[in-house]
Amino acid sequence: xxxxxxxxxxxxxxxxxxxxxxxxxxxxxxxxxxxxxxxxxxxxxxxxxxxxxxxxxxxxxxxxxxxxxxxxxxxxxxxxx
Amino acid sequence: xxxxxxxxxxxxxxxxxxxxxxxxxxxxxxxxxxxxxxxxxxxxxxxxxxxxxxxxxxxxxxxxxxxxxxxxxxxxxxxxxxxxxxxxxxxxxxxxxxxxxxxxxxxxxxxxxxxxxxxxxxxxxxxxxxxxxxxxxxxxxxxxxxxxxxxxxxxxxxxxxxxxxxxxxxxxxxxxxxxxxxxxxxxxxxxxxxxxxxxxxxxxxxxxxxxxxxxxxxxxxxxxxxxxxxxxxxxxxxxxxxxxxxxxxxxxxxxxxxxxxxxxxxxxxxxxxxxxxxxxxxxxxxxxxxxxxxxxxxxxxxxxxxxxxxxxxxxxxxxxxxxxxxxxxxxxxxxxxxxxxxxxxxxxxxxxxxxxxxxxxxxxxxxxxxxxxxxxxxxxxxxxxxxxxxxxxxxxxxxxxxxxxxxxxxxxxxxxxxxxxxx
Ligand SMILES: Cc1cc2nc3c(=O)[nH]c(=O)nc-3n(C[C@H](O)[C@H](O)[C@H](O)COP(=O)(O)OP(=O)(O)OC[C@H]3O[C@@H](n4cnc5c(N)ncnc54)[C@H](O)[C@@H]3O)c2cc1C
Numbered sequence: 001x002x003x004x005x006x007x008x009x010x011x012x013x014x015x016x017x018x019x020x021x022x023x024x025x026x027x028x029x030x031x032x033x034x035x036x037x038x039x040x041x042x043x044x045x046x047x048x049x050x051x052x053x054x055x056x057x058x059x060x061x062x063x064x065x066x067x068x069x070x071x072x073x074x075x076x077x078x079x080x081x
Numbered sequence: 082x083x084x085x086x087x088x089x090x091x092x093x094x095x096x097x098x099x100x101x102x103x104x105x106x107x108x109x110x111x112x113x114x115x116x117x118x119x120x121x122x123x124x125x126x127x128x129x130x131x132x133x134x135x136x137x138x139x140x141x142x143x144x145x146x147x148x149x150x151x152x153x154x155x156x157x158x159x160x161x162x163x164x165x166x167x168x169x170x171x172x173x174x175x176x177x178x179x180x181x182x183x184x185x186x187x188x189x190x191x192x193x194x195x196x197x198x199x200x201x202x203x204x205x206x207x208x209x210x211x212x213x214x215x216x217x218x219x220x221x222x223x224x225x226x227x228x229x230x231x232x233x234x235x236x237x238x239x240x241x242x243x244x245x246x247x248x249x250x251x252x253x254x255x256x257x258x259x260x261x262x263x264x265x266x267x268x269x270x271x272x273x274x275x276x277x278x279x280x281x282x283x284x285x286x287x288x289x290x291x292x293x294x295x296x297x298x299x300x301x302x303x304x305x306x307x308x309x310x311x312x313x314x315x316x317x318x319x320x321x322x323x324x325x326x327x328x329x330x331x332x333x334x335x336x337x338x339x340x341x342x343x344x345x346x347x348x349x350x351x352x353x354x355x356x357x358x359x360x361x362x363x364x365x366x367x368x369x370x371x372x373x374x375x376x377x378x379x380x381x382x383x384x385x386x387x388x389x390x391x392x393x394x395x396x397x398x399x400x401x402x403x404x405x406x407x408x409x410x411x412x413x414x415x416x417x418x419x420x421x422x423x424x425x426x427x428x429x430x431x432x433x434x435x436x437x438x439x440x441x442x443x444x445x446x447x448x449x450x451x452x453x454x455x456x457x458x459x460x461x462x463x464x465x466x467x468x469x470x471x472x473x474x475x476x477x478x479x480x481x482x483x484x485x486x487x488x489x490x491x492x493x494x495x496x497x498x499x500x501x502x503x504x
Contacts, residue, residue: 016437018242018278022277025242025307049279057322058323
């Protein structure tokens with residue numbers, strides 16, 4: 001990873017479907033290859049939705065951590081036109 | 082109320098702005114007559130469109146004029162309509178500047194400038210795609226294109242979120258299917274639906290209805306397709322994720338953003354939406370300023386029903402503030418978006434901030450309820466149907482928990498990057 005790669009934290013807590021995934025896509029749109037996006041979400045559907053998106057799109061799911069009352073979903077942008 | 086004249090300025094004479102002006106004019110009739118209150122409605126256009134009519138224009142051949150009325154026929158006595166676009170909203174000076182050079186001072190401001198569908202935001206989209214979100218004339222172009230479409234692939238794509246009327250792209254696919262069924266050429270037409278969402282409709286319970294119907298009707302769904310660009314010469318649409326599809330006719334929902342005046346006044350988030358308290362509808366951190374409808378950052382459907390229900394809350398709260406009374410109201414997030422699913426059937430996407438949509442089946446009654454809305458819209462703008470709506474929508478507002486200050490944290494701007502919600 002080069003030093004220019006960015007880490008962005010998107011706080012979608014309190015927002016329900018499609019809020020979190022929409023927020024993630026907005027960050028993805030402006031991201032560069034290698035950037036890391038951390039999505040904070042209370043919506044239980046967010047984990048499955050983001051996992052399915054990484055599987056389909058070829059982006060990397062770095063991890064899902066259950067914090068108190070929300071999930072921290074980390075994605076690395078490895079596939080973008 | 083004190084003897085000093087209180088000035089209400091409403092910017093935007095669409096659904097929410099017109100209705101709020103009329104509500105205030107009806108509730109403050111005596112005060113307006115007595116010179117204690119003024120209600121000024123600032124608009125860009127003399128003509129007021131019923132935007133849901135765009136679907137009928139595009140897919141059923143309705144003429145655009147059917148869904149337009151003169152704004153001056155829609156406003157109540159007591160409202161001063163100023164057809165002179167706002168160019169700057171200044172919260173600290175408490176004034177609105179207009180294009181012709183007027184300055185309108187306000188005690189209470191309502192921002193109702195809506196959202197703008199803007200195909201220019203995606204490379205090739207304006208040249209390569211038709212749409213039914215930028216007005217009646219563009220919707221008519223869809224209808225004209227369908228007349229000469231003998232066969233091939235029609236792609237319906239969502240090219241940006243959030244957009245007005247979340248069910249409208251699904252409706253477009255259903256209505257296309259119906260159009261070609263009726264014409265007897267459905268077998269020659271492939272309909273492909275491209276969505277950035279994980280399923281055909283973002284809310285799972287609604288998708289449970291839509292997905293099997295799409296399957297049955299042979300509407301092909303591609304999920305997680307975030308539109309990157311369109312190549313009009315090659316007739317190809319590309320996603321950020323690296324997929325590409327050919328089309329013979331592309332109908333796309335353009336990306337949306339807030340009105341220019343919001344951007345130019347520096348009062349919006351990065352997409353030009355105004356950070357707004359999801360309950361009281363106050364602009365976050367601004368005294369006497371409210372925002373309603375498509376113009377806010379609140380993550381509920383950009384829909385007329387929402388603008389309408391929020392208008393009721395804002396009119397109430399402004400009057401309460403004028404009277405220095407407690408008893409502000411909060412909007413509960415109620416949405417109620419109709420979706421036509423073909424063959425005279427429909428569903429409603431209904432929810433609040435705390436209760437997501439539930440399971441349902443398509444019905445003819447819901448279809449006709451949706452159709453009747455086109456007729457009652459003009460009356461609804463005048464405020465004459467509030468009793469009926471109160472029964473139909475149930476509880477949509479509740480007493481606010483008293484706060485000393487307008488709430489500092491807006492809830493979940495949909496476009497949160499650069500806004501409050503980015504940690
Ligand atoms: C195809 C389609 C189908 C739809 N179907 C439905 C449906 O079935 N049900 C439903 O509830 N909703 C539906 N909607 C959505 C609905 O039309 C909008 O959500 C609603 O009009 C929002 O009201 P608003 O007052 O926030 O914005 P608008 O009604 O869009 O009004 C905004 C106004 O602000 C004005 N303005 C902007 N900038 C300025 C300025 N600088 N100065 C002065 N004025 C300004 C604009 O000219 C406009 O008149 C649909 C929309 C579309 C496009």
